[in-house]
Amino acid sequence: MKTEVKALVVGGGAVGTSIAYHLAKAGWSDVMLLERDELTSGSTWHAAGLLPYFNMGYATTHIHDYSIRFYKTLEEETGLNAGFSVVGNLRMARTQERMDEYMLYAATAETIGVPFEWLSPQEIAERYPLVRSDDLKGGILHPTDGYINPADVTMAMAKGARQRGVTIERRWQVDGYAWDGEAWTVSCTKMAEKGGNLVPTDEKVDIRAEHVVTATGNHAQRTARQLGIKMPAIPVEHQYVVTEADPALVEWREAGNPQHPVLRDADAKWYVREERGGWILGPYEKGAPACFEFGVPDTFRADLFPLDLDRIEEEYMEFIHRIPSSETVGLKDDYNGPICYTPDGNPLLGPAPGLRNMWLAEGFSFGITAAGGAGYYLAQRMVEGDAEIDMAVLDPRRFGDWMTTEYAARKNEEAYDHVYVLHHPDEERPAARPLKTAPCYDRMAAQGAQFGCVNGWERPNYFAPQGFDDHAARSFRRGGWWQHARAEAEALRETAGLIDVTPFAKHILSGPGATAFLDWFTSNRLPKVGRINLTYALTEAGTTHSEYTIVRKAENTYYMVSSGAWETYDRDYLKRAIEDTQGRFGPVFLQEVTGQYGVFALAGPRARDILKELIRDPDPETALSNKRFPWLSARDIELKMCPTTAIRVAYTGELGWELHHPMEMQTYLFDRLMEAGASHGMKLVGARAMNWLRQEKSYRAFGAELGRDSTPLEAGLDRFVDLEKEFRGKEPMLATGHRMKCVTVLIDGPQDADPWGREALYLGNEKVGRLTSGGYSVVSGKSIGMGYVRPDLAVPGTRLQLRMFRELWPAEIVEDSPHDPTNARIRVDS
Template sequence: MPDLPQTARVVIIGGGIVGCSVAYHLTRLGWRDVVLLERKQLTSGTTWHAAGLIAQLRATANMTRLAKYSQELYGELEAETGIATGFRRVGSITAALSGERLEELRRQAAMARAFGVEVEEIAPDDIAGRYPHLNIDGVRGGVWLPKDGQGDPGNITLALARGARQRGALIAEHTSVTGLTRDGRRISGVDWQGREGGGHIACDAVVNCAGMWGHELGRMAGVNIPLQACEHFYIVSEPIAGLGPLPVLRVPDECAYYKEDAGKLMLGAFEPLAKPWGPIPAEFEFDELPPDFDHFEPILEMAVNRMPMLGQAGIHTFFNGPESFTPDNAYHLGLAPEADNLWVAAGFNSVGIQSAGGAGMALAQWMEDGEKPFDLGDVDISRMQPFQGNRRYLRERASETLGLLYADHFPFRQKTSARGIRRSPFHALLAARGAVFGELAGWERANWFAREGREREYRYSWKRQNFFANVAEELAALRTGVVIYDMSSFGKLRVEGPEAEDFLNHVCGANMAVPEGRIVYTQFLNPRGGIEADVTVTRLSETAYLVVTPAATRLADEIWLRRHLGERRAIITDVTAGEGVLAVMGPKARELMQAVSPNDFSNSAFPFGTAQQIELGLGLARAHRISYVGELGWEIYVSADMAVHIFETLWQAGQELDLKLAGLHMMDCARMEKGFRHFGHDITCEDHVLEAGLGFAVETGKPAFIGREAVLQKREAGLDRRLVQFRLRDPEPLLYHNEPILRDGQIVGHLTSGAYGHHIGTALGMGYVPCSGERAADLLGSTYEIDVAGTRVGAEASLAPFYDPKSERMRA
């Protein structure tokens, strides 16, 4: 073991492929004093037994960007380091055994075209031609990605490690981390123990790359890193005579993948119900778990039928090894919410080899610049809620998430395990009236309402799902009458203190120097003018504001505020659970509110964009006149103790007005008709606020704020792209997101979100279109199509909302 220094710029904990990638990329950026500590030997945790599949296509554009980068890097490492990585571009085939799976693959192929990934849809005979050993009975078709590959995980890791060492990194094996010293919100040092003694390294930053040990290492630092190890099975056949190189083959309908390696065939599985494993023994190193043939047998039976040669060859290896999984099947990357210098790259959900190169590059650049190089919201560790570190929760959820890797990835698919954790005060009332719940950030949310006597569960499909007509009815009630829906899950952050106004003016694009009771729609911008958060801010008093955030980003938005507070005299308090929120929306909303409250809800007494304390029934509430659905209405904030009474009062009074309950699927359809952006899809940290069409929410005339210079520069230079709304000319196809946008026959982008506009009568979408130097008339004068699962569908483009473009209805 090399002599360890007493100080370092960064200590990386974990010597798998991810830790070595982070070290490699930091040193490539010029970092010195980089120390990597590995408790046993490099690769000895999960990396050594990984299958080594290296695919390009991921679920989003940026995850695909990172996967493509990994592949390119692995192809170059041998020349740089002299270590053979075993990387080969053998291509990959995914075969579909059902119509629904084939629809999914066709949509993935369209998405690949939008992301610049070479892809070809192939028929069963074409699959047989590329994989002659396959029984194609029941195969409906598939996709071929010629540039996918496979590699040797151990050697790729060793090559990354050598590359890091060549640039000065110190890598110490057989060195365990025994403690982390914390000073406020910073980790000031790392305690270590080796074979011949121990010591302490003072450091500027720590990176947790500990894989399946990452959860416990996080607890050591007071940081929540939700991870659970699960058993992962594969078999390797005896050598098969005449078996030459083959593409990687995935048959997800049978939970199986196949890889040829040195004349042997590997069969791996992502079974529907996985086996959580732990705690991890202290001596674990290059270890296997006890075999469980009974658990694997159903998949093996299907595989022998699908690949007859497998049944004739003997089994050389039956392997069972642990891999770590996160609650949502996306890995953890970024700065831990609970600390200001502890970074995380862990929990790679069986895609660590194909992800490690890109993840290491992205994290290193983030550490170098102090801000994300591009949108990493899919994997940002700050998306995880504190409760998700609960061990029982992790075991229950991980048993499902492993299987979801190869399940049908239907739109709106809900997880079924570890449910019912967070419920609004209205939950039981909505459940009694037919609510069908989905889950987001642990919240049970009424997504739609079943008719009386009808099934109250999802029936998934890529076509019109069983709630399609229900949502259409809810939207019709919104547009013509009045509905109520539960918004309690949205985050609520109270910012108060003598310098609250100054602080919020620093982080918000809009002006916070407004009268008490004013509601301001605004964004938190980064120095590039990108959107870090999309919120409303209500001034409650001279010294207090309420920031309302999307449910999924509540923690991330709170952390953004805390990290920019500095020495200002203000405090930030999460009050999300303290208030229930009911949205009362529709042209009859004023009539309903007037029926339950003596307050004046006229336009002159209660204008749009204001909030007031009101009496409601026998209780008190705060009404916010704001809308995310484009109709007249109020969001009613009520303390949890009075929430049930408020609901019952509204429900009873609403019967004379034909009041309907609505869910959040309806809200999404309505906001799409109105052209309202959805954070994380239509607007992200790499989308400039002006190009997103939100310049009206930025006040550059106020004192300096984060992103001001970038906004002024963009106004001077002009827009390079614009967020455009699309309406399909054919009312039948459905849009979700990532469908390619074609302008005059050429792919120019992809949809950032999509939904069916039941009032408009067809599917709608949004997406960015390049427009450098163009006028709006030129942009809209082109011919547009959307690629829906390989079929080009004509679309109308607009910069204005398709519904109520002048916003007259919600301001009535």
């Protein structure tokens, strides 16, 4: 057995074997995989093997697309049949709202090139007469996916890995990990079978590995404890049943008809596929419990839980309704096993927070579908430094270390239950909330705040009258909340608006080496003391990793503000960079202060008048003037009795300030601002209106226009890149050039809907780009969007078309900042 390798993969399921295969294929010749039992003995063995394309996420759809294409090549390479039945996948809809969901999903599929076709109820009946369709609105069919044998595809990938030089060792359990600054020492114990259980032997070995990947499935909590990190990957029970042969189905097949596609009645919350003349029914019911919250018992191997038919009775009856011939068919087999989930349903794929060369591939609730693509793109990250797609939505650091076992278990149960709910783009899931609340939470709730959740923080999405039902207001078109967001956006443009942006991530960077370090770490020139700038931290590939607003408090002290949703992600990247350059710039200290400071954004034509009533200054009339408080500057001021760091900047594109204040004084400041704003028409404003307003100014958003698949230059942020200095990622950024260009478009779309930022852009019949953000412009009275197109088309006046609800709508590229392009309203003086 090897004791020193380039990369060690821990876990021999579909995900682990795929990672080992793709690392070898990417050029790493010294890779080893360890499995504590037998290959496929975890969730892989009892998975149903479905390969659904359907996913609302851009990165995840890319991963699924790669898997489905890759699995079709394995037999030619390895000689092993992976058992891929390319029967297709039909999702049926009972309501128009479900069809709206499918049409929104189709926008993502279209941008990536995933094949699909629409079927009417009549067409479903003609193709699949065993399926009742008289109560359907229609369906979407993916003809190129289907289902696969999980064990066979895993063994095929394992053989392919071995052919490429990977060593696979079974019956070795990892007992611990230790990092010495250069490599990992992984302590292992040989396992043996005794009385049906696996027991440790006296044979032990230490393996030294430059990189380690954990793909431990249901054992993720044990792995987390060994690594000393938080990992919200906890299994949930999933059960499915296999029926006896259905005579009607047998007759259908004997007549020479093809297999049915994998059938999904999302409104009934189940999937069904053929199995040897019968059916496999897999429900996603309410009440499926989390399990193994603190780890898998040593006695649990390829085991199952008792079936709980009462829990799935409703879904079973819906199965009979949809396929009437199944009513008299008995049950042949049943499975109730653990499948790992995460709070948002996406896997944890990427660097382990706070650790070097430790990579996580955990929490795969759809592991067979994702395994191939997960291995491919993770190998790209490890070998080349980054993947060709932005994988931030899968990055383990998207979750903070504030998460507890209780939180993860309840959210994972919710994620399971939500597999087949309507996935509204404005969806807000209720489990484990509220948890992190700013002091003014109750006051905002009393004002009608309808909250969203950002990194655990409650943040108002919009404000509505008391008794308003946020859940009922959701839609794939303009939901019931839309009118309230529009009123908020109009008020901010006309008078003033107050926005709670407390969840912003906040860090203080200081020390003798802080200035030299930050100058190298970010792309823009550093501000002078008392001034601010917007800047970007780049990846080694020259793409955008993080966005920061930097306030220079003193010569070597910087207050850094970034996206609240990406607090741990940004901090981890900063810490790694500081460690990497230790001794190069001098001492640098990083302090996380997110919970110490609340933030209100006050903006609008009357913002200065409101602050004048509160500011304590020898000359309050000039304290907020351009001369004493210019745009893009910061000052420590007093608002009545609240000390405040005021930053003259506004994400909405109006005259405004961000008011950073001690968290313990937030309710006091909120009350004073509400009192002062009352006579000036100030309105409380939520995140949805703010998102519309920033698009009217063409302000790029991280996680939308900004990410690891584009450079700041491609995003059109040249003014925030100082090419006269050296900074991390500069040369790769310049070498990348302009593969695409970020633009703003105004859209003459449907009267009852706006784009969500997933739609494809066309020039004639040619797909030339895609949206990354969408919404409504109160200034133009039209839908608005931002996205990327071919560079030659990124010219104001270019007329394109945008696909929404299966139709093409006129879209025109406009100048950046269609509202107030000269920034006259932002710079207005007192």
